[in-house]
Amino acid sequence: DTGVSQNPRHKITKRGQNVTFRCDPISEHNRLYWYRQTLGQGPEFLTYFQNEAQLEKSRLLSDRFSAERPKGSFSTLEIQRTEQGDSAMYLCASSLQGGRSLFGPGTRLTVL
């Protein structure tokens, strides 16, 4: 296991289109987190899963955002009807319960 992976690394889309990102966590990690990071800022928490259950969802996450982790392994984050304000780096992290979070390389989204 080489760590947390995310795909794609970069995504450019037009406003109004839907996009989906994938995160593959470290295999034995039961917790998976999504964060959004805009330029010059620290990450903002979006949501997290313990196994397949989505336990918490930030108020930042509008109805256009949805995340799944159907089998408790990989997770997807979908943004519908993208807006220019969605342009950011989307970071995924995984951890064991109570353990340190290890991050993936991120997916950089640019909405034109």
Next chain:
Amino acid sequence: AQKITQTQPGMFVQEKEAVTLDCTYDTSDQSYGLFWYKQPSSGEMIFLIYQGSYDEQNATEGRYSLNFQKARKSANLVISASQLGDSAMYFCAMRERVGDSNYQLIWGAGTKLIIKP
């Protein structure tokens, strides 16, 4: 209210010198964890060091050490013998309990460290 404060938006340090990055935090929990992460220009968030609130010793990991002053609620990162490759954004984060068994990482705004040759 700001829970993690990093007061240094940017720092320039001469190569081989030690550098201290400041972090103060605010929590009413007795049990919490403090983290430092490094984010180079490539964007990947790299874990550096962790300090638990009940740990009596300051955490150390190679050239990184955490100066944990619980009464002052500060958790400064010290990098000894800085290298050019240390140039990056550095984020302080706190793991805080939310509910019975849920945790959340709260992040500071980061410090941009530039090492000069």
